[in-house]
Each structure stands twice: as C-alpha cells, then as structure tokens.
Amino acid sequence: MDWSIVKFGKYKNRTLPQIIFEDADWFFWAYKEGALQKWLPKYEVELIYKRATRIKPKDGCYVKHFLYTDGTSWGFDFIPIDEAEKKLP
Structure with a gap:
C-alpha cells in the first residue's frame, strides 16, 4: 500500500x-x-x-514496551509471562 x-x-x-x-x-x-x-x-x-x-500478545506472553528517555515509544516485543514475573520486585 x-x-x-x-x-x-x-x-x-x-x-x-x-x-x-x-x-x-x-x-x-x-x-x-x-x-x-x-x-x-x-x-x-x-x-x-x-x-x-x-495488538494481542501470543498466548503465554506479555507485551514489553520500549521507551525513549522522553517517554515516546521506541517499539515493543513479546516476552514470556514467566520471564516477566522473574523481574518483579
């Protein structure tokens, strides 16, 4: 297009x-x-x-957003839920 x-x-x-x-x-x-x-x-x-x-994440995944220091979007990626939960405090 x-x-x-x-x-x-x-x-x-x-x-x-x-x-x-x-x-x-x-x-x-x-x-x-x-x-x-x-x-x-x-x-x-x-x-x-x-x-x-x-935009929907694949089953068993979260969407991880990447931001510039000014808060604007740099993009995103899908990460497994278990990997994301390992990084929680």
Missing part, C-alpha cells in the same frame, strides 16, 4: 505507519482530536487505528 505523507505538524513528511512506531502517543492524541482525519484519507487513519488497538 502506498501511504499518504503527513504534510503538517511534528511529523511532517512521514507516513502513519512510521509515526505509530515512532510516537504512538502522538498518533492517538491526533486521532482523538480529529487532526488526522481532517488531512489524511480516512481509510488510512482508521486502518492504522484499528491495527494499533488490536
């Missing part, structure tokens, strides 16, 4: 898939405010939103 390029704001010249992996918080904020639907094709915005809100 050829994704539209964002032509405004903090993530100008990026696509929605690039943005959701770089800064999911910004994407969800912009979605809630209606900024994305105003400037980008609605089907692209809704597809990314639908996919981003339906």
Whole structure:
C-alpha cells in the first residue's frame, strides 16, 4: 500500500505507519482530536487505528514496551509471562 505523507505538524513528511512506531502517543492524541482525519484519507487513519488497538500478545506472553528517555515509544516485543514475573520486585 502506498501511504499518504503527513504534510503538517511534528511529523511532517512521514507516513502513519512510521509515526505509530515512532510516537504512538502522538498518533492517538491526533486521532482523538480529529487532526488526522481532517488531512489524511480516512481509510488510512482508521486502518492504522484499528491495527494499533488490536495488538494481542501470543498466548503465554506479555507485551514489553520500549521507551525513549522522553517517554515516546521506541517499539515493543513479546516476552514470556514467566520471564516477566522473574523481574518483579
């Protein structure tokens, strides 16, 4: 699929898939405010939103989120539940 390029704001010249992996918080904020639907094709915005809100870990796993020091998302991975529980205090 050829994704539209964002032509405004903090993530100008990026696509929605690039943005959701770089800064999911910004994407969800912009979605809630209606900024994305105003400037980008609605089907692209809704597809990314639908996919981003339906990420499910594999059976027996948790999702581990990686964040930059400023709190923005770096990505995620799946880790086994028993491994995650070993790291609990």
